[in-house]
Amino acid sequence: MADDDSLEILVEPNSAPVPDADRRKMLENPGFGNLFTDHMVLIRYTEGKGWHDAKIEARRSIPMDPASSVLHYAQEIFEGMKAYRLADGTTALFRPEQNARRFQASARRMAMPELPEAVFLQSVEKLVDIDREWFPSAEGGSLYLRPFMFASEVFLGVRPAKEYLYMVIASPAGAYFKAGASAITIWVSQDYSRAAPGGTGAAKCGGNYAASLVAQAEAITQDCDQVVFLDAAEQRWVEELGGMNLFFVMDDGRLITPPLTGTILPGITRESIMILAREEGLNVSEEPYSIDQWREDAASGKLLETFACGTAAVVTAVGTVRSGSGDFTIGVGGPGQLTEKLRMRLVDIQRGLAEDQHGWVKRLF
Ligand SMILES: *Cc1c(COP(=O)(O)O)cnc(C)c1O
Secondary structure, X not given: OOOOOOOOOEEOOOOOOOOHHHHHHHOOOOOOOOOOOOEEEEEEEEOOOEEEEEEEEXXXXXXXXXXXXXXXXXXXXXXXXXXXXXXXXXXXXXXXHHHHHHHHHHHHHOOOOOOOHHHHHHHHHHHHHHOHHHOOOOOOOEEEEEEEEEEOOEOOOOOOOOEEEEEEEEEEEOOOOOOOOOEEEEEEEOOOOOOOOOOOOOOOEHHHHHHHHHHHHHHHHOOOOEEEEEOOOOOOEEEEEOOOEEEEEEOOOEEEEOOOXXXXXXXXXXXXXXXXXXXXXXXXXXXXXXXXXXXXXXXXOOXXXXXXXXXXXXXXXXXXXXXXXXXXXXXXXXXXXXXXXXHHHHHHHHOOOOOOOOOOEEEOO
């Protein structure tokens, strides 16, 4: 690797890409996470040698030895980000350096090697470039990017692996939640925790999702869209959804979000919303908020709105909260004014429709 942390990425274009007409058809209604582009990034890491063999090549299956360490001990981390086609036709990423840094933080927590920020950015940008024909045609569409890394060493001993594979795949994406959904219903998980103090809650690792799926399945049987997790120690403090952070809009101009104590994933959307909300004159407060308070404030009208946020679904109103001890509705049960305003402010910046005062939008081509 060169001194400046860059790595030459060898490009071997796909010799049999999806034919134009088929791709266009696919892009009319891409859904989320179903379709994949023609290429992928692969970079290997070997202890003692560092990062090497960086490539972009045709997307394909990867051979895996059954003793690959990730299959047994789950050393795996990932990122989720979107490339947008802006109103003026250029293509851009939103705060990609934040994803690169969070990927490094996740790697540290999982005893994995850190990918240099420059290599992360270069890999993602090159993939968007080579798969630039894969943006969905409909408005609101984007190219969802999934960088990830896992322990590829063939070894069953329990210790951090000595070999890893970093990859990036891309998936054209429409809206995350089913069309027409204006507010989601969420299920309060009282039997399962997502993350405990000292655990991996702040790392973006597959294991956190694995631990959340039984609660998500329970949510579905309760006719809910998503699950909300409480803190593991007291089952009292509201933390976050399986893959989105939460905000509470109060009637006195306060916007509350749970603090980052190590059990919550530090969302880039969360941080961006906090900045935009302060600009709107709101008093943004990172403070613990209990499930009892939530119910009480919804009933008294002190709580006006609740919304969830993350890259995939951007900003989504929470209409109803359901639990073993009954339901409660927030505000009118649909998207409130502030949720809508903050969503629009963020989306307008991401799409190049509003001035980018913070330098969040990284234009590619
Ligand atoms: C990725 C993720 C989020 C949202 O993070 P963004 O950077 O806003 O996309 C929130 N919670 C969890 C558990 C996540 O994995």
